[in-house]
Amino acid sequence: MILLLQYTLIFASVLVLVALGGCFSEHSGVINIGLEGIMVMGALGGALMMKFLPDSTPAFLMILLVVLAAILLGMIYSLLLAVAAINFKADQTLVGTAMNLLGTAAATVFVKAMNTAESVDNVSSTIQYINAKKAFLVNIVGFEFNWFMLMALIALVVSYVVLYKTRFGLRLMACGEHPQAADSVGINVYKMRYAGVLISGLLGGLGGIVYITAGVSEWKFENGVAGFGFLALAVMIFGQWKPTRIALAALLFGFFRALGNVYTGFAFLKAMNLPSSVYNMLPYIISLIVLAFTSKKSRAPKAEGIPYDKGQR
């Protein structure tokens, strides 16, 4: 039971972080389908940092550096979307999809090259970080508390405050609703959209490193992040682009995802004798059903996906 709670919380943290990233980007008016690729890049940054830092690094420093690496790589990678979508008015869905494919391919090529450089026989795309991962965990009577859970909570609170209580956040949202109007009162729409996409890169990258450290201590980069970025997008839509609702949605989805990891621990679930693939499918099925019922009255930012053209009226 505690295990289920623990997994639910950690997966919910991933979803909250990434969904909030998508939320910032979409409120600024840019659809970020590329979150999946951003997560892979963040994961790669964090995993490399964990691999190369000596095990004796103090826990605090370890956490700080790993998080910084993940965030940095995620933000740099998100620039690909920002440049294409904001400056070159590219189709945002297309660019996002390309980023997802590119992220996985680039990470695989890089990790494989690194592994083969170390030893010629090693052609896997796996990075291990068994010892380094311990820095993130604090054992509280059987419950493995992960510092990332706290980070997700902080990110949630900060996002709420930034979006609704600061000048920056309100301006950002204006750019996603009616960029022409925002421009007419002196807001630089391009800058705001850059900010939105970069913040989504930051949160997406962080979400990536959280995801690959949740429950496992090595990661095969060939698999990318297995559709988790899209699950986060579903969470965001279900959460109606509002941070508090996103948090609730993330808990629900996190629960179903966690069930796949720990269902063997429950006698009655085990007795039903369902194949494990049913549990693997569960989060996706639930999200489809939930989306089918909630999308009808969806309140997406009005100008999302439309490149901003100053001359347009």
Added chain:
Amino acid sequence: MKEQKRSLLRNNAVQSLMASLLCILIGLLVGYVVLLLINPAGASEAIVTIVKNFMTYSRRNAQLKYLGSTLVKTAPLLMCSLSVLFAYKVGLFNIGAAGQYVVGAGASLYCALAWNMPWYVCLLAAIVAGAALGAVSGLLKAYCNVNEVISCIMLNWISLYMVNTLLTQVKEETSPYTLTLSSTNPGALLPALPSFCMSWFNNNQYVTIAIPLSVLVAVAIWVLLEKTKLGYELKATGCNKFAAKYCGMRENKNLILTMAIAGALAGMGAAMLFLTGFEQWQCTQSSVPGMGFNGIAAAFLGGLNPLGSILSSYFIQHITNGGAYVDKTMYSAQISDFISALIIYLCGFVLFFKFALNNWLNRWDEKKAAKAAESEEKGGKAE
């Protein structure tokens, strides 16, 4: 002479071709730089290997045989790219081609291995399965307003796990792969090409009617989109759902139909690969096969034209196959995936490229006109 050249540059098809070639060139260039960064020693050789693909074999027979193998995988890729393209023409982004491909593979293999059906039934089953999955996304989009990209991705994963479970019933006992068609049910193998054609590919047994069939489908899709009432209606719905409704078109029906056709295409593509016996399905697969995603690359690289995508599908498959030949002690085969992903990304800039080119041409024309006017004026004064 110059007049002609200018009008050629303004031609939309020429611009698309230029843009695609530019994307390929930049893609390969960046790929080369990445290879250089990984290991400068073999980079040039590796990129040449990727571009050469089957030409790396020195014997002509081997070349022909592996040309055949590349074509065998081009057929499903072409179908996937048609699927993406068809939906995109109607304003939908069918990222679910991957999932529709997966259910197509599942349906055709299950019919072939569990029920011992002949090949045409298996092919039909794949088409129906793909169409059904596509229609689900269409239904969700039409009646529940669910973004097709999200629903397609969810369905991709759901169908992967379902097909894995289904095909586990017909897998080899000792391996995670499905039974081979040639040993279990040879009747399910697609018929080979007539024998004079087979000699073109050094009698590569996997070369089947799938290859000409896929080209035929490409032509059919072009006709459907450009020359029929249905194609016009579908495109109108894609441009503006409400305007289409106002004109008396049934917009929801059109949406669902589009996704069903797109799904059918991708499902058929899967049958075209798996019913040749070229590959077996791996029942422990943990990621959705890349064929559907490469279809996106091929569709956009082909300038969103069914006939263009015949060429671009071949190119994408050519470099993907070529990636398998790079020196594995230095590089990985995924460098090809990297290059095709890069090409998709660059395709995002095509619209801007055309816009900039036209702008430049306009300015050039203006300048020339101004100059001509000036010289005329001067000429007039001199007289």
